[in-house]
Amino acid sequence: MATYVFIDQNIPLVYTVETGVITKGFGDLLFVDVSPIEEQIKKLETLVDAYEHSLDPRYPPLNSFPNRDGVYAISGYFKSAFFGFWIGLGIMALLAIILGVKF
Amino acid sequence: MGVEVSNKPNVSSIQSYVEDLEYKVGLITRNRGLESGTESAGTKGLIIGVVSAIVLMGIPLALYFLMK
Numbered sequence A: 001m002a003t004y005v006f007i008d009q010n011i012p013l014v015y016t017v018e019t020g021v022i023t024k025g026f027g028d029l030l031f032v033d034v035s036p037i038e039e040q041i042k043k044l045e046t047l048v049d050a051y052e053h054s055l056d057p058r059y060p061p062l063n064s065f066p067n068r069d070g071v072y073a074i075s076g077y078f079k080s081a082f083f084g085f086w087i088g089l090g091i092m093a094l095l096a097i098i099l100g101v102k103f
Numbered sequence B: 001m002g003v004e005v006s007n008k009p010n011v012s013s014i015q016s017y018v019e020d021l022e023y024k025v026g027l028i029t030r031n032r033g034l035e036s037g038t039e040s041a042g043t044k045g046l047i048i049g050v051v052s053a054i055v056l057m058g059i060p061l062a063l064y065f066l067m068k
Helices: A035-053 A071-098 B012-040 B042-067
Strands: A004-006 A013-016 A021-026
Touching: A035 B012, A071 B012, A071 B042, B012 B042
Parallel strands: none
Antiparallel strands: A004 A013, A013 A021
């Protein structure tokens, strides 16, 4: 817990002992600029949106280069096509053997 | 002398935590994105692969039987 020291009752400044920073205050109230906290909250909201968008392959990855929409869908096609290609080759090889093709 | 006057909160610890969380979320969302892409395009991709294999091997097979 931080320790505050009032510089003067009439001057709205408070001295923080641990950090050596004088902060604006008024009586028992401190006036704090919350914009840095809002920036961090916006970053957290971005991360939450990234979690939500990860379930839809049409969205780009987090922190990616521009024009990367649909990259997951395209990768899905390639992965499935790889396995399908080998399955098809196996089926055609069996068909060739059954039809009596001499190798 | 040299005393800093500020009314902004110290968010260094929160910032470091958010940066670490951003890295972890990036890894997890990329993995989940790939899984969702595979699930959404699995059937179509499989059909594309099978058709490609049939075309690549079926044409020589057909020519073999025609020339036989």
